[in-house]
Amino acid sequence: MDERALREELAVLGKSLFDRGYSVGTAGNVSVRLPDGYLMTPTNSCLGRLDPARISKLAPDWSHITGDKPSKEVFLHRAVLTARPEAGAVVHLHSTYATAISCLAPEGGDAEVPPLTPYFVMRIGRRLPCVPYYRPGDGAMEPAVFEAAKVAKALLLANHGPVVSGATLRDAVYAAEELEEAARLALLLRNVPGVRRLTPAQVDDLLQTFG
Ligand SMILES: O=C(CO)COP(=O)(O)O
Ligand SMILES: [Zn+2]
Helix, strand or coil, rough: HHHHHHHHHHHHHHHHHHHHCCCCCCEEEEEEECCEEEECCECCCHHHHCCHHCEECCCCCCCCEECCCCCCCHHHHHHHHHHHHCCEEEEEECCCCHHHHHHHHHHHECCCCCCCHHHHHHHHHCCCEECCCCCCCCHHHHHHHHHHHCCCCEEEEEEEEEEEECCHHHHHHHHHHHHHHHHHHHHHCCCCCCCCCHHHHHHHHHHHHCC
């Protein structure tokens, strides 16, 4: 996909996320890797109303080249895209259920989202680290995010929200949606007796087949 098509797709997918309540107000931001740098949603922009022509463009060294001023979470996106060279895009949301889990998970540990359904395992994998709380946009989070992103496709920012990577922009969005649904199921079924999880063998099978 060329840059023009990716800009259009970013606006379409941003609106889709916003319209379904995965993002409210100006919450969340998205980055996409390009052959000559990165696209990034502008700071204080609403994911539901992105203008493709005004999306920020950053150079390979992450300096701002064109478009509106980029998201204050440039460090967050840089950490994930640097830790995961195979990732083509990163989606950060404040979606309700994943954010709720980010308020329960131990800072610096892994969040407890059990493998209940195949698509969570296929799109997110085995681990969901929770990076300690930092103020939004605080560059000091970068090393912790980098370490978490090295071991997992998705992570949580404590008391803030999810950060999800994918091979393409579409993959990252789909994975963010899947994480939100898994978080919702995890909370719905929390402390409910008799909940059946996927077995370790079923998880292995999914990761070997689709991972
Ligand atoms: O989600 C956000 C901060 O974490 C939104 O910030 P930006 O508007 O700067 O992208
Ligand atoms: Zn945020």
